[in-house]
Amino acid sequence: MWNEKVRGQLKLYFIMGSTNCTQDPKQVLTEAIKGGITMFQFREKGSSALTGSEKTKLARDLQELCREHAIPFIINDDIELAIALNADGVHIGQDDADAKVVREKIGDKILGVSAHTLAEVEKAIADGADYIGAGPVYQTLTKVDAEPVKGTVLIEEVRNSGIGVPIVGIGGIQADNASSVIEAGADGVSVITAISFSGNVSKSASDLKKAVENV
16 A cells, blocks of 8 residues: 555655755755765745745756656645656645645655644545655754644554554654654654754765664
8 A cells, every 4th residue: 555665765855945055955965865865855945945947947956966866856845846847746734735636736746744643644644645744753943833842752653553654754853863763663764954054964864874774
């Protein structure tokens, strides 16, 4: 039932837009790929986020990098852009478009849905989600309107319910706490600033990858 290929690709899931880095986003992604990321999500959000043709150009550039290294390229929330660029998939939150509608629009592309409760997980699965982004696991500064910190409780709740959906933990995850997310039952970890704001992007990605694989 579950997409096992996607499960493996969630191991180290890097999320970034131009607002999440102080260097050229293309350089950051290049270094992150060297460090071993297994999936990438383009998330262009925030008060100074790019729009229009500038957003599209950056998305294309980052998508090209991902294609060169066989990294799935996911777009956050912008369904039209994902379709226009033939991205590998889309990720949506609870306040974005309805997952069922998105599934109809994108066909068999990867669909990820953020969830904060077991009921939201079950609805996302019913609507056709390929994986769940569960969190925020730890305190995060990336989203100003983030949900209350959940720890690994939701991940454990899903697994204890016998639900085998691929899960990636998100929110405040670093190399020193990533292992507990995997131990709770997640298939991977998703990070933004732990990689994008690092002084050594490739090493930070590599350290996270090792933390996930050594559980």
